[in-house]
Amino acid sequence: xxxxxxxxxxxxRVIELEIHAISQVxxxxxxxxxxxxxxxxxxxxxxxxxxxxxxxxxxxxIAASLASTGTPAFFVHAGxxxxxxxxxxxxxDVVIAISNSGETTEFMTLLPQLKWLKVPVIALCxxxxxxxxxxxxxxxxxxxxxxxxxxxxxPTASTTVALVIGDALAVxxxxxxxxxxxxxxxxxxxxxxxxxxxxxxxxxxxxxxxxPIVRTDASLKDAIFEVNRKGLGVTLIVDESQKLFGVFTDGxxxxxxxxxxxxxxxxxxxxxxxxxKKIASNALATEAVCLMEQFNxxxxxxxxxxxxxxxxxxxxHLIKAGVA
Numbered sequence: 001x002x003x004x005x006x007x008x009x010x011x012x013r014v015i016e017l018e019i020h021a022i023s024q025v026x027x028x029x030x031x032x033x034x035x036x037x038x039x040x041x042x043x044x045x046x047x048x049x050x051x052x053x054x055x056x057x058x059x060x061x062i063a064a065s066l067a068s069t070g071t072p073a074f075f076v077h078a079g080x081x082x083x084x085x086x087x088x089x090x091x092x093d094v095v096i097a098i099s100n101s102g103e104t105t106e107f108m109t110l111l112p113q114l115k116w117l118k119v120p121v122i123a124l125c126x127x128x129x130x131x132x133x134x135x136x137x138x139x140x141x142x143x144x145x146x147x148x149x150x151x152x153x154x155p156t157a158s159t160t161v162a163l164v165i166g167d168a169l170a171v172x173x174x175x176x177x178x179x180x181x182x183x184x185x186x187x188x189x190x191x192x193x194x195x196x197x198x199x200x201x202x203x204x205x206x207x208x209x210x211x212p213i214v215r216t217d218a219s220l221k222d223a224i225f226e227v228n229r230k231g232l233g234v235t236l237i238v239d240e241s242q243k244l245f246g247v248f249t250d251g252x253x254x255x256x257x258x259x260x261x262x263x264x265x266x267x268x269x270x271x272x273x274x275x276x277k278k279i280a281s282n283a284l285a286t287e288a289v290c291l292m293e294q295f296n297x298x299x300x301x302x303x304x305x306x307x308x309x310x311x312x313x314x315x316x317h318l319i320k321a322g323v324a
Contacts (some may be wrong), residue, residue, distance in 0.1 A: 014148040014156065021144040021157040022164050028141035029165070035138045036096075036122045037172050040071060043120075045092035047071055052078035052106050054155040055098040055162065062096070062166030069170050070179040078106035086113055094120045096169075100142070100158045102130025111135050124162055140165055199285040204321055205302050205311035206232075213238055213309060216245055216269040220256055223248045223268035232314050234299045237272045243307040246272035247299070278303050281311060285323045288313055 040047050047066055051059030059075050066073035076085050089095065095114060099107055102125045111132065114121055123136030126143040133139050142165055148156035212230035214223050216239050226235040227250070237246040252271045256263070261270075278301040279288055288300055292315055302311035 047073040051098040100126040102132035202281040247276035
């Protein structure tokens with residue numbers, strides 16, 4: 001039985017073997033990788049990833065990565081494809097077939113059907129001279145010199161290499177399509193990525209009577225009342241034409257108290273911060289976070305084309321929404 005130090009040594013050996021296998025991949029791919037990308041980009045249907053055994057798990061991940069980064073894709077289990085699911089594949093699709101040996105029985109059954117459909121086949125395979133490697137239109141060399149499994153039986157280094165090539169395809173296609181962060185967010189609407197990239201200031205800002213506002217001729221006392229009533233630690237200051245003129249914060253209040261000014265007779269305009277930081281309503285919520293961090297503030301005014309306040313957004317709103 002291995003002692004605890006032996007376990008660690010095994011782990012290091014496995015990791016080093018897989019790192020070595022990955023390091024060989026760039027030289028193995030060559031121009032075939034370019035051809036694979038061109039074929040997928042030219043595809044008017046979907047990219048269908050097929051695998052069986054451990055390769056099916058890798059294939060599922062590759063299909064998911066492609067689909068989430070702008071390349072319509074799905075996974076079909078090779079065994080199920082032999083029993084009806086082949087009907088999912090249309091003539092305008094392209095197939096990525098994953099098999100280390102290239103001689104899997106199910107693939108031998110499927111290859112004639114794929115040829116009949118005239119579907120381009122990209123083999124992600126460990127043996128170029130295998131049946132799959134020879135029949136494929138494009139061969140991506142996923143061979144490894146040795147598996148990390150000491151028996152040489154359990155797919156380890158070979159599945160890692162296949163996964164890495166799949167990631168390389170997804171990213172290369174992403175870049176070729178000009179896939180943007182907003183595009184990415186549209187495929188992840190339910191997670192934090194979607195929140196960070198799709199939410200706009202308009203989705204989170206307070207409007208109407210919830211906006212703290214006083215006029216430039218308001219007293220410090222009136223401004224303090226408005227700050228406390230709206231609970232944001234700030235009030236916007238507008239001029240006679242209702243345009244944003246400045247902001248008054250808790251920090252400005254402390255400054256006024258330190259100077260012992262009369263809160264009833266002193267105008268808020270004497271202690272406000274002129275101008276105030278603002279942002280457009282259609283700006284991304286993440287932009288609001290960046291502005292707050294840049295200027296070390298907790299609130300931003302939202303104004304219309306006439307520079308009149310139509311909303312306010314506070315850091316608390318952004319935190320609650322999972323953006324900050």
